[in-house]
Amino acid sequence: MKQVTVRGLRLEYRDFPASLAGRPPLLLLHEGLGSVAMWRHFPERLAAATGCRVVVWSRAGYGGSEPHPAPRTPRYMHVEAEEMLPGLIDALGIERPLLVGHSDGGSIALLFAGAFPEVPRGVAVLAPHEFVEPQTLAGIRAARTIWESTDWPARLARYHADPARVFADWNDTWLAPEFAAWNIEDCLDRIRCPVLAIQGEDDEYATMRQIEVIAERVPGAELLKLPACGHSPQRDGEAAVLDALAGFAARL
Numbered sequence: 001m002k003q004v005t006v007r008g009l010r011l012e013y014r015d016f017p018a019s020l021a022g023r024p025p026l027l028l029l030h031e032g033l034g035s036v037a038m039w040r041h042f043p044e045r046l047a048a049a050t051g052c053r054v055v056v057w058s059r060a061g062y063g064g065s066e067p068h069p070a071p072r073t074p075r076y077m078h079v080e081a082e083e084m085l086p087g088l089i090d091a092l093g094i095e096r097p098l099l100v101g102h103s104d105g106g107s108i109a110l111l112f113a114g115a116f117p118e119v120p121r122g123v124a125v126l127a128p129h130e131f132v133e134p135q136t137l138a139g140i141r142a143a144r145t146i147w148e149s150t151d152w153p154a155r156l157a158r159y160h161a162d163p164a165r166v167f168a169d170w171n172d173t174w175l176a177p178e179f180a181a182w183n184i185e186d187c188l189d190r191i192r193c194p195v196l197a198i199q200g201e202d203d204e205y206a207t208m209r210q211i212e213v214i215a216e217r218v219p220g221a222e223l224l225k226l227p228a229c230g231h232s233p234q235r236d237g238e239a240a241v242l243d244a245l246a247g248f249a250a251r252l
Contacts, residue, residue, distance in 0.1 A: 001013070002014065009066045015092075023050060023053075025097045026047075027057075027088075029085075032174075035064075042234050042235075045238075046242060046245060049246045051249075055092060062160060074173065074179045086116065086119075099123045100126070113187075114186075114187030114189075115190075118192070124245055127198070127199050127206065130185050132183070133206055133210070143171060195220075196222045199233065203230055
């Protein structure tokens with residue numbers, strides 16, 4: 001695993017080289033409990049399917065990356081989009097990336113595209129969030145029960161240096177009363193690059209409204225709704241997702 005320093009924090013990453021010239025570099029942003037390792041084989045298969053360079057990294061506090069010293073706030077995704085992600089792009093010398101974000105990572109990608117509309121070549125989001133829904137909170141409350149009653153802590157420890165903090169940062173923040181008003185729909189109006197939004201019809205953390213609002217506010221946005229697919233399209237509908245991302249990257 002490689003390391004890069006961004007805003008004083010050491011972050012782990014993997015870098016899969018391009019096999020075709022002229023394709024945009026892909027930068028993968030993981031979910032709220034994710035990391036480099038938790039993408040499993042998907043980045044390598046994505047590089048093969050698209051011919052693009054694929055960079056995947058663990059945000060601060062995830063996987064083997066150094067944690068933020070300050071406690072998490074409801075603006076943690078804004079911090080990632082407006083401070084950490086630009087720092088990573090600069091540190092790795094990535095130009096005009098295609099951002100591919102899952103769940104929290106998708107929200108961060110949208111925030112970045114709204115804040116820096118001239119930078120991304122495109123944005124592809126898998127099960128993103130733009131606002132808090134009752135279904136989201138119900139899923140996160142259910143996750144807490146599972147965390148407290150199963151071997152999930154031990155399983156998550158295989159992927160994170162501090163799994164208890166990773167889970168608490170995600171679960172406690174989303175369930176905090178002050179997070180109920182979290183909404184990033186306004187950033188969608190400032191996005192200027194092509195957008196592809198993918199969501200499973202059986203997503204346990206959201207309704208299809210999460211990607212429909214993207215189509216309403218980003219001109220030309222493409223939607224892909226996958227049947228028999230939950231909150232992780234890259235796992236539940238891998239073949240369809242790889243095909244969609246390969247076509248999207250080629251069109252860019």
